[in-house]
Amino acid sequence: MSGGRHLTKGSPKPALSDDGVLRLFSMRFCPYAHRAHLVLNAKNIPYHTIFINLTEKPEWLTEFSPLGKVPALQLPKEEGNPSLIESVIIAEYLDEKYPEVPLFPKDPLKKAQDKILIERFSSVTSATFKVFHADTEAAPDSLTEISKGLDIFEKELSARGTPYFGGDKPGMLDYMIWPWFERTAMLKYLLPEKYQLDKKRFSKLVAWRDLMVNDPAVKGHYLDGETYAKFAKARRENVHDFDMLV
Amino acid sequence: MSGGRHLTKGSPKPALSDDGVLRLFSMRFCPYAHRAHLVLNAKNIPYHTIFINLTEKPEWLTEFSPLGKVPALQLPKEEGNPSLIESVIIAEYLDEKYPEVPLFPKDPLKKAQDKILIERFSSVTSATFKVFHADTEAAPDSLTEISKGLDIFEKELSARGTPYFGGDKPGMLDYMIWPWFERTAMLKYLLPEKYQLDKKRFSKLVAWRDLMVNDPAVKGHYLDGETYAKFAKARRENVHDFDMLV
Known part of the structure; x- marks a missing residue:
């Protein structure tokens, strides 16, 4: 609708079309x-x-x-x-x-448990934010915090015994946490030492990540690690290059 | 189950009875x-x-x-x-x-809008926390922030044109924000100048508060302002008198 360009101060308000979309x-x-x-x-x-x-x-x-x-x-x-x-x-x-493709479990208990996990994922998101955007000195502590947060999800995926948190295909919990996993691919471009998810400690999550990358919904809004790193590096120098893909 | 007493470090774990409650x-x-x-x-x-x-x-x-x-x-x-x-x-x-007494609106849009209001109430809860528990110097700014937060709810209640946010009786939004309103009654005991909700600026909320106090669910867990103030005052001196009502 804005052709990929980010509307800014002074941009006219985009008119509402009558397509109901x-x-x-x-x-x-x-x-x-x-x-x-x-x-x-x-x-x-x-x-x-x-x-x-x-x-x-x-x-x-x-x-x-x-x-x-x-x-x-x-x-x-x-x-x-x-x-x-x-x-x-x-x-x-x-x-x-839009219940045709249900993403949360139908059972109120299972749904509540998935929502609690989404909430608990915030320990990962806040630590990730520091690694992406703050100075590199904070990185080691934040990486430890990220790993501790991910332990919960590794254990959970193992307990569920399914390829996705949602079962045989991604559900709401998968999609709610995915954006931060997609962005971990930028770490090897951002940190002094190349960082990768520990394949032993997070074996289930690594297998899950490899599946998620090929999910059509994920592919529909995917960016690679190098691109995220380019945006994050510019941002660290206070350059907000929102339109770098246009 | 604990007779009103707060279980603490060293307290035995209360056994699960078989009543399913x-x-x-x-x-x-x-x-x-x-x-x-x-x-x-x-x-x-x-x-x-x-x-x-x-x-x-x-x-x-x-x-x-x-x-x-x-x-x-x-x-x-x-x-x-x-x-x-x-x-x-x-x-x-x-x-x-337990859908017998429904509290959230059935309509997904209305429900989402109430959940957004619960989320937005966090500006009030964080400012309230400062007034209750931090030093009194922060109070004027926090009181301004509380009032700005409450403006949203005054306007909303006025727009709905019903005595409660939930309509003719309290719904989930009413109950989710109530605990902080019950606690505002302690402000007159805590602050140097007696503080009360501005009856003109918050006329709908004041009427709502007077109704809520008489709601059976509210009465079932009610404490008066003086009691809250006593707990808060002790806490400011680092005394956590959890069992003061026992």
Whole structure:
């Protein structure tokens, strides 16, 4: 909808077309927005993407996202064209509204347990953030924290005995944590010592990662490690090259 | 189950009875655990309460709550007697598992919108925490932040045109934000200048608060402002008087 370009301060507000198609406000390198892309892709829901420059935000962004964050999902078929925010709330809404391809378990207990794991994954996301964007000195501690966080998921996947957290195919938990795994491929370009997931300690997760890369929903919004690293390196020098892929 | 007393380091692990009744791990003054009490009360679900001393935690707490937090809800009828954590996840689980008294809206959009409001209420909870527990110097800024946060809820309640956020009776949004409103009654005992919610700026919320106090679920776990203030004052002096009501 914005041709891959990130709309910025001064950009005119994109007009709502009358096609009734969902509009996702996103940023190409944002892992939280990535979650929404994955769910929409996995459920084969058509949507327009509007990329947003998050350092020079368009003045109208708060009309769709009161806190100026992405993802925000606008629902043009609903009265008043409301928008939703918060990646997990958007994910659960889509799962309830478009039940044809269910992603959360149907059983309330199993669903709650998966949501707790999504919540607990935040120890990994916060440590990852430090490695990607903060100075390299913080890296060793953060890498230890990431590994400790991943132990939980390795153990869980082993206990489930299935290739994916969702069973024989990816479910909501798989998609909610995937954006950070896709981004681990940038670590070997960013850190002084080449970092890779320990293939012994995380044998299940490594096998899972190799499967996930080939999932159609994942492929539909995939970037390689070198590209993420290029964006992250520029960002460390305070250059936000949102449009580097355009 | 613990007779109102908070179990502590060295306390024996309370044995699981064979009555199949839910067990809520709680702390009498914790607003997040309060949410779980309200939902269980509103839905008339029987449960045992196990109060936990959060400064000197029992060694076995992590068996039920991996991060050592409350609330945790154990489900003795489920295989393996699993426990759930995170107040909103517990709330949503209970709403799905015990649908007789529904608390979230059925419509996925309305439900998502209520969940976004619960999430946005965190600006109020974090500012409230500062007023209750940090030094009084931070109070004026925090009070401004609380009022700005509450503006959203005043406006929302006005737009809905109903006495409660849930309509003619309290729903999940009402119960998820209530614990912090109940605690505002302590501010007049804590702050140098007596603080009250501005009756003009928050006319809908004040009327709502007066209704909520009389709700049976609220009454079932209610404490007055003076009691909260006593606990908070002691805590400011690093005395955690968990058992002050026993």
